[in-house]
Amino acid sequence: MNCFKLGQIKYSIIFKRLALAILGLLFTLYLSNASFLAHPIGTQPVLVAHRGLAQDFERTGLTNETCTAAHMLPTPHEYLENTIASMQAAFAYGADFVEFDIHPTTDGHFAVFHDWTVDCRTNGTGITREHTLASLQSLDIGYGYTSDGGNTYPFRGKGVGLMPSLDEVFTTFPTRNLIINIKSNDPREGELLAEQLALLSPDRQKQIMVYGGELPVNVIRERFPLIQTLWIRRLKQCLVRYVALGWTGHVPATCERSMLMIPINYTSWLWGWPNRFLQRMAGVDTNVFLLANYQGEGFSQGIDDIESIRELPDNYSGGIWTDRIDLVGSAIKMDTTE
Incomplete structure (x- = not known):
């Protein structure tokens, strides 16, 4: 067997060992991150x-800037x-x-x-944090809710004192x-x-x-x-x-x-x-x-x-x-x- 063939065999063995090592590493990483092995x-x-x-x-x-209360969807509860x-x-x-x-x-x-601000949902105006607590709690927080473009406001009068x-x-x-x-x-x-x-x-x-x-x-x-x-x-x-x-x-x-x-x-x-x-x-x-x-x-x-x-x-x-x-x-x- 000549030196060339010996060299080929040597490199083939090295390559296989390297490939096995890489596969082993990948398999270990897979198992260590496998969700099904974790409770x-x-x-x-x-x-x-x-x-x-x-x-x-x-x-x-x-x-x-969107007033979400003015874009209310029909929702099956009154909270x-x-x-x-x-x-x-x-x-x-x-x-x-x-x-x-x-x-x-x-x-x-x-x-x-x-x-x-309180302008969207309530009957008040101004930045929320520029009010006293008593002032905020006197507002009607249901005042601005509408699902039909302002034709009806189903929660007006129902949100006073609820903040x-x-x-x-x-x-x-x-x-x-x-x-x-x-x-x-x-x-x-x-x-x-x-x-x-x-x-x-x-x-x-x-x-x-x-x-x-x-x-x-x-x-x-x-x-x-x-x-x-x-x-x-x-x-x-x-x-x-x-x-x-x-x-x-x-x-x-x-x-x-x-x-x-x-x-x-x-x-x-x-x-x-x-x-x-x-x-x-x-x-x-x-x-x-x-x-x-x-x-x-x-x-x-x-x-x-x-x-x-x-x-x-x-x-x-x-x-x-x-x-x-x-x-x-x-x-x-x-x-x-x-």
């Missing part, structure tokens, strides 16, 4: 009722968003968390209300899981909220999450290690770094102690989705909530229809963010009792 983190999905139980609205062509009654109804329909929005008032309180304060929410739901949305990027708002959260016990703080503007939410993050937080830049950093490194099992620090809101159509990029990914996030004290598909334009929204629920992975036990807890809660309960 679900729970027995059923965790449901978040966005703004409690709210009136639905037409979402086509939405902008930051108004961000009210005590709507939160109670959401929990009754099976919500594990209720999300709501807050604005500071000129007299040092927080009002629970979504819009930057709660943050204190009222804490008092009414002393043991319930709550998610607070800070609507501005003013760090002073974080300071004011921190004063109220500091009055709560550590066990109670564990039941609260806070998201919104980076500066005020970061105040909460730095002072309350038991409270999960989120702002948009941190969410992007977490997901981008996980997509790049998650195949190794590494969870980026920007994913830790967070609440992640992820559109369904982004999940195919997540190593180990769903069970392995959810396990990894739970291991760093992070909750994951699914949103409806997002195409990069407009606003993201919750999962609000039964068909989307049925298309979720089998035994999915992460979070579901929804604007229709009356539909989704019933569907989840039916699926888990059958």
Whole structure:
């Protein structure tokens, strides 16, 4: 056998060993990220009722200036968003968390209300945070709702005094899981909220999450290690770094102690989705909530229809963010009792 043939055999052996090593590595990575080898983190999905139980609205062509109350869709209930009654109804329909929005008032309180101004939904005018709590609570928060272009206003006169304060929410739901949305990027708002959260016990703080503007939410993050937080830049950093490194099992620090809101159509990029990914996030004290598909334009929204629920992975036990807890809660309960 000549040297040439010996060289061929040698390189063939090296190539085969290298190929086997690469295949072995790939197989190991596959198994380490295989969802089917990881147990679900729970027995059923965790449901978040966005703004409690709210009136639905037409979402086509939405902008930051759209008065959504003027684009109301026929909805089979009479609850108004961000009210005590709507939160109670959401929990009754099976919500594990209720999300709501807050604005500071000129007299040092927080009002629970979504819009930057009161002009759209109420019979008042002006920027929400430029009112006292008493002034805001005197308004009719159902005044502006219409589904027929202004011919009728079915909630006028029914929303007077229904805007709660943050204190009222804490008092009414002393043991319930709550998610607070800070609507501005003013760090002073974080300071004011921190004063109220500091009055709560550590066990109670564990039941609260806070998201919104980076500066005020970061105040909460730095002072309350038991409270999960989120702002948009941190969410992007977490997901981008996980997509790049998650195949190794590494969870980026920007994913830790967070609440992640992820559109369904982004999940195919997540190593180990769903069970392995959810396990990894739970291991760093992070909750994951699914949103409806997002195409990069407009606003993201919750999962609000039964068909989307049925298309979720089998035994999915992460979070579901929804604007229709009356539909989704019933569907989840039916699926888990059958």
